[in-house]
């Protein structure tokens with residue numbers, strides 16, 4: 001899915017919601033009898049009109065072995081081509097190995113995007129960027145408390161590590177192929193995050209279960225094209241009514257788009 005198509009979907013649906021598909025067998029209602037594909041399909045059916053993207057975190061599938069990989073592939077096929085599909089895998093290795101991570105995500109699974117850890121540098125990210133029409137989403141400032149261990153740490157020559165990562169990585173790929181992960185729990189840093197990457201989309205996990213600040217993220221991080229994909233996983237898939245939970249977020253996002261990105265509708 002191209003950037004123009006993504007922006008078109010955001011405008012049409014008045015939503016920049018990404019639904020996280022992280023099925024935990026211990027939390028799936030007993031009525032599914034352990035059928036995780038049916039669970040995912042029901043979530044997708046209930047939410048597809050409210051969201052523009054889905055983000056299966058590959059950990060939940062890889063832990064199930066071969067069956068889990070097939071589940072992931074079947075889930076992605078079920079989503080179809082009207083939503084951006086992000087394989088949240090946080091890969092990245094020497095170029096030779098990254099090539100196979102990229103092949104797995106984009107060819108074997110059929111995902112549109114993959115999350116990548118940038119810390120091994122340009123050659124570890126390049127193989128993902130070589131796929132035309134696919135997205136590479138680099139970890140910039142993550143949502144977890146441990147982000148303070150390294151990412152916030154000022155470097156000897158000034159800015160924190162996450163700023164250095166973003167500024168350097170923004171030279172590796174264009175805003176048509178590169179996004180950054182920026183956690184919703186870090187809303188107060190979004191003005192700064194936006195300064196480092198004014199045009200790039202941000203994938204923003206951390207609302208709902210992690211307590212992130214959706215309005216703050218939008219106030220400081222939204223662009224004229226929205227520029228944000230905000231993810232909720234547990235807050236939607238384990239809600240009593242996942243469809244209503246997604247619709248509620250969509251309505252809130254519609255309000256936020258009109259407030260912070262009015263140019264999107266002109």
Ligand SMILES: O=c1ccn([C@@H]2O[C@H](COP(=O)(O)O)[C@@H](O)[C@H]2O)c(=O)[nH]1
Pocket residue numbers: 020022057088141142143144181182183205206207208209210231232233234235
């Ligand atoms: O900084 C990050 C990067 C990735 N994640 C992932 O997003 C979802 C969040 O799930 P919730 O249930 O909505 O909290 C999950 O897959 C994480 O591994 C993140 O939370 N923060």
